[in-house]
Amino acid sequence: MSTSTQRDYGLAPQLRARLMGAFLAVIGVVLLVMTVVVLAFSLPGDVLSGLVILIVIGIFTLGFLLGKRWYVVRLDEVGYQVRFVRGVGTATARWVEVEDLATTYVHEEECVLLRLRDGRSTTIPVNLIEGDREEFVDELRARLGGANRRRPA
Numbered sequence: 819m820s821t822s823t824q825r826d827y828g829l830a831p832q833l834r835a836r837l838m839g840a841f842l843a844v845i846g847v848v849l850l851v852m853t854v855v856v857l858a859f860s861l862p863g864d865v866l867s868g869l870v871i872l873i874v875i876g877i878f879t880l881g882f883l884l885g886k887r888w889y890v891v892r893l894d895e896v897g898y899q900v901r902f903v904r905g906v907g908t909a910t911a912r913w914v915e916v917e918d919l920a921t922t923y924v925h926e927e928e929c930v931l932l933r934l935r936d937g938r939s940t941t942i943p944v945n946l947i948e949g950d951r952e953e954f955v956d957e958l959r960a961r962l963g964g965a966n967r968r969r970p971a
Contacts, residue, residue: 826889827947827954829902834884841880845873890946891954893961898932900942908938916962921955930955 849869856866892899897912917933924941928951932940944951 824892824894825957826887827891827893827949828887829884829890830946830948833946838880838884842877845876849873891942893957895961895964898940898958898961900940903942903946906941908934908940911938911940913961913964919955919958919962930958932958 852869853866855861856863888902890900890902892901895913897910897915899910900906901909903909911932911934915934915936917935920931920933922929922931924943927943927945930942930944932942934940944954947954
């Protein structure tokens with residue numbers, strides 16, 4: 819496996835679908851409430867029409883944003899960067915700073931834990947990452963092994 823190129827891991831498709839589903843549920847409730855308000859206060863139908871137009875724009879915008887491949891984890895020859903993960907710890911570090919790698923569970927979620935030499939750590943929930951979990955961990959180990967070979971004695 820080549821570790822000399824940049825590799826991006828995007829948001830898992832299941833999570834994208836859950837986000838879209840939650841958004842659509844909230845939109846449905848908002849539309850229902852606004853319909854009741856329009857009917858109860860005899861507001862013009864244009865208010866509801868305007869809301870529907872905004873909702874359609876919102877749905878297409880979210881669909882575009884979720885369809886675009888935003889990376890959650892970026893790996894390159896120098897180090898890694900983690901985005902959009904709450905509680906990640908250290909979001910960016912170089913491979914030479916990493917002491918070791920372990921797999922663990924945090925709040926019943928399978929995670930990769932990268933412990934740094936200065937005591938900090940990075941926790942990456944693997945269910946957020948698209949692709950094969952084992953391949954992700956193997957790539958992390960390969961990159962970490964390459965950095966350890968380059969580290970001065």
